[in-house]
Amino acid sequence: MSVAEPLQNLSSATCAGPRMTQAGQPLTREVEVLDEYGQRRSIHIPDERPLTVFVDKRELVTLMTLGAAPELLVLGYLRNQRLIDDLSQVESITVDWDVHAAAVRTVGGIEAFEAKTARRVVTTGCGQGTVFGDLQAQVDAIRLPPPDKAGIRQSTLHGMLEVMRQQDSIHRKAGSVHGCALFRGTELLVFVEDVGRHNALDTIAGWMWMHGVDGADKTFYTTGRLTSEMVMKAAQMGVPIVVSRNGVTQMGHALASRLGMTLFGRAANRHFLCYTGFERFDSEPEPQRSPVRVVAG
Amino acid sequence: MSVAEPLQNLSSATCAGPRMTQAGQPLTREVEVLDEYGQRRSIHIPDERPLTVFVDKRELVTLMTLGAAPELLVLGYLRNQRLIDDLSQVESITVDWDVHAAAVRTVGGIEAFEAKTARRVVTTGCGQGTVFGDLQAQVDAIRLPPPDKAGIRQSTLHGMLEVMRQQDSIHRKAGSVHGCALFRGTELLVFVEDVGRHNALDTIAGWMWMHGVDGADKTFYTTGRLTSEMVMKAAQMGVPIVVSRNGVTQMGHALASRLGMTLFGRAANRHFLCYTGFERFDSEPEPQRSPVRVVAG
Numbered sequence: 001m002s003v004a005e006p007l008q009n010l011s012s013a014t015c016a017g018p019r020m021t022q023a024g025q026p027l028t029r030e031v032e033v034l035d036e037y038g039q040r041r042s043i044h045i046p047d048e049r050p051l052t053v054f055v056d057k058r059e060l061v062t063l064m065t066l067g068a069a070p071e072l073l074v075l076g077y078l079r080n081q082r083l084i085d086d087l088s089q090v091e092s093i094t095v096d097w098d099v100h101a102a103a104v105r106t107v108g109g110i111e112a113f114e115a116k117t118a119r120r121v122v123t124t125g126c127g128q129g130t131v132f133g134d135l136q137a138q139v140d141a142i143r144l145p146p147p148d149k150a151g152i153r154q155s156t157l158h159g160m161l162e163v164m165r166q167q168d169s170i171h172r173k174a175g176s177v178h179g180c181a182l183f184r185g186t187e188l189l190v191f192v193e194d195v196g197r198h199n200a201l202d203t204i205a206g207w208m209w210m211h212g213v214d215g216a217d218k219t220f221y222t223t224g225r226l227t228s229e230m231v232m233k234a235a236q237m238g239v240p241i242v243v244s245r246n247g248v249t250q251m252g253h254a255l256a257s258r259l260g261m262t263l264f265g266r267a268a269n270r271h272f273l274c275y276t277g278f279e280r281f282d283s284e285p286e287p288q289r290s291p292v293r294v295v296a297g
Numbered sequence: 298m299s300v301a302e303p304l305q306n307l308s309s310a311t312c313a314g315p316r317m318t319q320a321g322q323p324l325t326r327e328v329e330v331l332d333e334y335g336q337r338r339s340i341h342i343p344d345e346r347p348l349t350v351f352v353d354k355r356e357l358v359t360l361m362t363l364g365a366a367p368e369l370l371v372l373g374y375l376r377n378q379r380l381i382d383d384l385s386q387v388e389s390i391t392v393d394w395d396v397h398a399a400a401v402r403t404v405g406g407i408e409a410f411e412a413k414t415a416r417r418v419v420t421t422g423c424g425q426g427t428v429f430g431d432l433q434a435q436v437d438a439i440r441l442p443p444p445d446k447a448g449i450r451q452s453t454l455h456g457m458l459e460v461m462r463q464q465d466s467i468h469r470k471a472g473s474v475h476g477c478a479l480f481r482g483t484e485l486l487v488f489v490e491d492v493g494r495h496n497a498l499d500t501i502a503g504w505m506w507m508h509g510v511d512g513a514d515k516t517f518y519t520t521g522r523l524t525s526e527m528v529m530k531a532a533q534m535g536v537p538i539v540v541s542r543n544g545v546t547q548m549g550h551a552l553a554s555r556l557g558m559t560l561f562g563r564a565a566n567r568h569f570l571c572y573t574g575f576e577r578f579d580s581e582p583e584p585q586r587s588p589v590r591v592v593a594g
Contacts, residue, residue, distance in 0.1 A: 036580075043570065045544065064548070247472035249342060249492055272332075278331050
């Protein structure tokens with residue numbers, strides 16, 4: 001995890017939130033490989049590990065994570081799975097890598113825990129059991145700022161992509177991870193990488209809660225695909241604009257259209273496609289692709 | 298899904314297997330986008346849909362899939378989740394897109410269904426609840442052919458990569474999908490794309506069962522990362538060699554080492570890295586990176 005300030009400071013900055021360990025782990029490991037010339041050499045690979053989450057001593061789920069900020073991951077996971085509605089419901093999150101466990105203590109327990117965790121949906125490519133049964137209710141509950149209050153200009157989008165291009169990353173060093181970032185304008189607030197794009201996004205959700213950060217004037221960036229669950233999670237965090245280096249799937253597209261969100265995909269360097277929510281986007285028309293050439297004579 | 302013969306023929310070729318519908322779906326859909334020049338244009342995006350699997354009328358899971366070969370996906374899912382051990386346990390698989398449901402009928406039910414489906418693991422990037430509790434037992438049960446019986450030469454690997462390079466694909470047309478393929482030498486037996494790499498791999502597992510195909514002399518190709526679950530699934534299907542265009546994670550690496558599997562990653566064009574199981578790989582040394590130059594005089 002990379003943030004403007006070190007994560008430790010950010011974690012401890014808010015006194016109102018739950019007590020948390022700070023059990024961040026080394027994110028890569030060196031291994032020896034054989035290349036196409038038959039030569040041995042060393043490379044770095046992402047070092048993911050299982051983390052079993054217990055809520056009030058009941059086993060909930062095992063997440064595979066790099067472990068950059070496991071407490072924020074767990075917090076964001078509980079938030080994005082809608083198991084908790086408010087930060088005040090969590091008393092403490094204790095991560096112990098000796099037993100690969102995160103113990104969550106809530107204030108007064110989670111209502112209807114069994115019912116909320118009963119259904120299982122294997123989601124696109126990267127599944128964290130999103131409860132799809134109440135999709136309509138979820139969609140109805142989401143309020144995003146209108147386009148005239150939360151838009152994005154092409155120059156801002158370019159600025160963000162340039163920040164991401166220059167960002168040092170595990171992906172560059174070791175590959176095989178996804179990154180998610182939260183921007184205010186072209187200012188990078190937080191950048192998280194993990195083996196799954198959901199973990200990275202959940203960690204950002206946890207970070208936002210811990211720091212009382214609202215999503216309305218923010219933009220999400222992700223290296224992963226814009227599937228319906230990614231779109232839904234961003235919307236639930238109140239973020240109306242999402243940018244991906246990757247593409248979109250039909251359900252992600254349909255959900256974003258329904259929610260009035262703006263999605264950009266294939267976004268890298270100075271290229272991108274705006275998939276939905278054109279009305280939030282000020283394209284500040286760039287020079288024409290085929291400029292009119294005035295031929296003398 | 299793309300196979301040497303059309304899937305329909307392959308599905309019906311085996312009479313011994315379960316009865317199945319053939320409810321393959323269109324895999325992409327056209328949408329209008331706005332590009333960086335402010336121009337509207339049409340592109341194709343992958344058209345995934347939810348498919349809820351019922352086993353003997355009990356709801357098991359909802360998979361997000363492109364729906365290329367949903368019956369084989371469901372069969373392979375049941376196999377790879379170790380809910381069934383043998384094809385003869387399945388009587389029929391009926392997919393009905395009107396209700397987004399796959400109804401599986403077993404012969405005599407699934408033993409210990411509740412216990413087998415109780416634990417939930419959100420796996421790396423692409424989760425299908427792999428039951429990690431009995432990992433040691435799973436590993437012990439796997440028998441892969443020894444290196445002298447199942448190896449791969451560099452020329453074969455190059456041949457496979459060339460076949461994949463020339464393969465027509467949803468990925469090329471619409472992006473945002475993962476592909477998996479099964480090879481015998483440089484012969485492509487089956488190629489499946491889906492929104493998640495697990496779905497693609499599970500569909501191949503279903504196809505292998507339906508056609509009585511053994512994994513020992515085969516090689517898997519995937520565009521996705523080599524995580525522990527991908528490695529485990531390949532091993533359970535008896536395939537000792539796995540090739541990825543992408544990288545490896547630490548747990549995938551560790552598991553493959555333990556199982557004596559050979560993993561190749563970053564494999565595209567004529568480049569690759571061999572991560573584990575060097576002993577299966579005949580690198581047929583390529584010309585040296587820096588050939589010795591004989592300077593006259």
